[in-house]
Amino acid sequence: MSLSPIKKITGRAVPVQGDDIDTDRIIPARYMRCITFDGLGEYLFRDVRFTPDGKTTNHPIDDSKYKGASILVSGMNFGCGSSREHAPQAIARAGFKAVIAGGFAEIFFGNSTTLGLPCVTAKREDLITLTKLIQTEPATEVKIDLEKLKVTAGKLSFSVTMKSSAQQGLLSGRYDAIADLLANLPKVIELAAHIPSPIAP
Amino acid sequence: MGKTLFHKVWERHTVGKLPDGSTQLFIGTHLIHEVTSPQAFGMLRDLGLKVAFPNRTFATVDHIVPTDQRTEPFRDSLADAMIKDLRKNCADFGITFFDIPSGKQGIVHIVGPEQGITQPGTTIACGDSHTSTHGAFGAVAFGIGTSQVRDVLATQTLALSPLKVRKIEVRGKLGPGVYAKDIILHIIRTLGVNGGTGYAYEYAGPTIEGLSVEERMTICNMSIEGGARAGYVNPDDKTFEYLRGRPYCPKGKDWDEAVKAWRLIASDDDAVYDDVKVFEASKIRPTVTWGINPGQGIFIDEAIPSPEQLPEADRSSAKEALEFMQFKAGQKLAGQKIQVAFFGSCTNARVSDFLEASKFLRGRKVAPGVRAIAVPGSQGVSKICAEMGIDKVFRDAGFDWREAGCSMCLGMNPDQLVGDEICASSSNRNFKGRQGSPTGRTLLMSPVMVVAAAVTGEVSDARKVFTGS
Numbered sequence: 001m002s003l004s005p006i007k008k009i010t011g012r013a014v015p016v017q018g019d020d021i022d023t024d025r026i027i028p029a030r031y032m033r034c035i036t037f038d039g040l041g042e043y044l045f046r047d048v049r050f051t052p053d054g055k056t057t058n059h060p061i062d063d064s065k066y067k068g069a070s071i072l073v074s075g076m077n078f079g080c081g082s083s084r085e086h087a088p089q090a091i092a093r094a095g096f097k098a099v100i101a102g103g104f105a106e107i108f109f110g111n112s113t114t115l116g117l118p119c120v121t122a123k124r125e126d127l128i129t130l131t132k133l134i135q136t137e138p139a140t141e142v143k144i145d146l147e148k149l150k151v152t153a154g155k156l157s158f159s160v161t162m163k164s165s166a167q168q169g170l171l172s173g174r175y176d177a178i179a180d181l182l183a184n185l186p187k188v189i190e191l192a193a194h195i196p197s198p199i200a201p
Numbered sequence: 202m203g204k205t206l207f208h209k210v211w212e213r214h215t216v217g218k219l220p221d222g223s224t225q226l227f228i229g230t231h232l233i234h235e236v237t238s239p240q241a242f243g244m245l246r247d248l249g250l251k252v253a254f255p256n257r258t259f260a261t262v263d264h265i266v267p268t269d270q271r272t273e274p275f276r277d278s279l280a281d282a283m284i285k286d287l288r289k290n291c292a293d294f295g296i297t298f299f300d301i302p303s304g305k306q307g308i309v310h311i312v313g314p315e316q317g318i319t320q321p322g323t324t325i326a327c328g329d330s331h332t333s334t335h336g337a338f339g340a341v342a343f344g345i346g347t348s349q350v351r352d353v354l355a356t357q358t359l360a361l362s363p364l365k366v367r368k369i370e371v372r373g374k375l376g377p378g379v380y381a382k383d384i385i386l387h388i389i390r391t392l393g394v395n396g397g398t399g400y401a402y403e404y405a406g407p408t409i410e411g412l413s414v415e416e417r418m419t420i421c422n423m424s425i426e427g428g429a430r431a432g433y434v435n436p437d438d439k440t441f442e443y444l445r446g447r448p449y450c451p452k453g454k455d456w457d458e459a460v461k462a463w464r465l466i467a468s469d470d471d472a473v474y475d476d477v478k479v480f481e482a483s484k485i486r487p488t489v490t491w492g493i494n495p496g497q498g499i500f501i502d503e504a505i506p507s508p509e510q511l512p513e514a515d516r517s518s519a520k521e522a523l524e525f526m527q528f529k530a531g532q533k534l535a536g537q538k539i540q541v542a543f544f545g546s547c548t549n550a551r552v553s554d555f556l557e558a559s560k561f562l563r564g565r566k567v568a569p570g571v572r573a574i575a576v577p578g579s580q581g582v583s584k585i586c587a588e589m590g591i592d593k594v595f596r597d598a599g600f601d602w603r604e605a606g607c608s609m610c611l612g613m614n615p616d617q618l619v620g621d622e623i624c625a626s627s628s629n630r631n632f633k634g635r636q637g638s639p640t641g642r643t644l645l646m647s648p649v650m651v652v653a654a655a656v657t658g659e660v661s662d663a664r665k666v667f668t669g670s
């Protein structure tokens with residue numbers, strides 16, 4: 001299974017402000033009632049985008065000035081909480097190609113990487129500047145260079161970080177590990193013989 | 202130089218290095234449930250792959266399964282479809298399924314230990330973040346996403362990078378009315394909800410050693426709430442006693458051999474840790490959360506902090522929490538009216554939880570206007586509670602005693618909060634919308650504190666309610 005490398009992401013960005021945005025916020029559990037991930041994008045941030053009686057709250061995701069944005073910009077510890085892959089799936093299926101935040105919960109980060117949704121970590125002050133910039137000039141093109149680990153937007157430019165295995169995986173098109181894992185199946189079978197398994201009664 | 206349990210288990214399960222620098226790690230035991238596995242089976246079929254080691258995967262239904270109606274078809278057609286889908290996947294790929302008619306169904310993290318599937322020294326993965334629960338047996342156990350569920354099904358391995366290990370030592374004696382739940386809420390409050398990022402937590406020290414295996418499960422369960430992907434306790438005699446004779450454990454001579462091996466897997470006395478934190482048990486008091494993440498907790502006799510009192514990084518979240526919860530800084534939680542009491546979840550729905558709480562609940566009544574539900578973590582728990590008459594204590598008090606499942610821990614099944622109801626909950630997450638209503642408010646606490654809140658109709662110090670002092 002060869003995937004195309006992901007080296008650069010370019011697009012407009014939408015700010016979703018706040019720290020500790022958890023996966024229940026990204027996609028509330030009651031919208032995870034599905035057997036496939038199709039159509040999940042619709043429920044992204046559902047509970048904060050609509051009031052309980054279904055009125056829009058003018059969440060940035062629905063704000064026309066950010067329409068067509070493909071980069072999500074948020075705060076610290078993004079994606080904490082449950083291991084649901086529904087969260088990055090909803091983000092990807094809503095049309096996003098990357099997330100810039102002040103940090104990511106581990107499982108969320110791994111899930112996103114496997115889907116080819118790069119998550120890069122920026123310093124808080126850079127996030128604040130970037131957020132201000134896209135709020136005042138939403139048409140600004142934001143560019144994430146995964147090789148150099150740099151974000152540029154208009155005159156603004158700053159470094160970001162990313163776990164190197166994820167970076168290597170994205171750059172080489174090996175971010176979905178399944179092919180590499182399958183390649184070692186003979187070795188796995190050998191090792192399995194030495195690892196006890198639960199014994200059926 | 203000694204090694205930690207984490208490192209020993211990691212080494213034993215390493216298949217090799219992958220091209221991106223990560224480790225291909227063998228997963229000894231894989232657990233699945235109805236919500237995060239159907240898409241993985243879909244991917245498997247799309248790729249034309251088989252399940253590599255069907256004898257190492259075990260399934261049950263917990264998240265979406267209704268806890269009141271148990272005859273199929275369920276009123277919720279999607280729940281019905283998801284369960285039938287899992288049934289078919291298990292049949293097609295030869296996976297053991299603890300289905301409802303088996304009498305062994307329940308929350309995946311309660312069923313594993315109960316069946317003796319959870320064993321020391323192994324690696325356990327499940328498409329659920331509270332997989333860390335199984336670490337209570339000295340296993341390295343963590344939650345994974347659905348693509349990784351696919352990876353484990355297809356290869357019984359995962360691409361992972363090793364974690365650092367933080368030893369969390371708890372010393373001293375817990376006061377009366379203070380429980381494992383209070384210890385872990387206190388640890389998370391102190392180290393922060395992302396303080397554990399990149400770490401596995403090793404819970405150690407005399408206090409932890411003194412806890413029962415079920416109490417250790419409560420602590421390991423919430424590791425993820427502190428940002429740690431895994432949490433574990435070194436296996437000891439209590440662990441082995443708990444497991445002895447359980448269905449999926451080795452028997453006879455094999456058992457003796459297994460115990461010998463399990464003893465060796467514990468962290469060496471001179472093991473080197475990436476970090477060590479020490480907590481004094483006697484300083485911990487019953488803890489209740491006031492906010493929208495599990496780190497936003499206070500002792501029952503403390504006041505809700507004002508955002509300005511908190512470290513800068515926590516302020517914006519604290520402000521948001523106060524607004525959402527409709528609480529004021531400086532306010533105490535004691536006396537706060539509740540509408541719902543939820544006793545359940547993989548954090549606290551084991552026999553010992555119900556037994557302990559029933560001692561206090563016996564002869565009392567749920568306060569008028571409070572909706573109280575008690576949901577055993579598994580059919581096994583339910584059966585033992587019935588044999589011991591514990592269910593009757595709860596029923597007599599006015600609790601709705603349900604069938605096993607995740608229930609109101611998350612709003613995926615019919616058990617949900619309504620509007621901005623306040624729920625005293627023995628579960629593990631108080632995120633906005635977690636319990637099914639976007640404006641519902643969750644207060645996390647120990648099961649005995651939930652019962653105290655249920656009988657008084659307000660958040661109460663269980664130590665006072667139940668001793669009359």
Ligand code: SF4
Nearest residue numbers: 331546547607610611
């Ligand atoms: S009880 Fe709650 S935390 Fe545990 S597995 Fe179920 S939904 Fe998850």
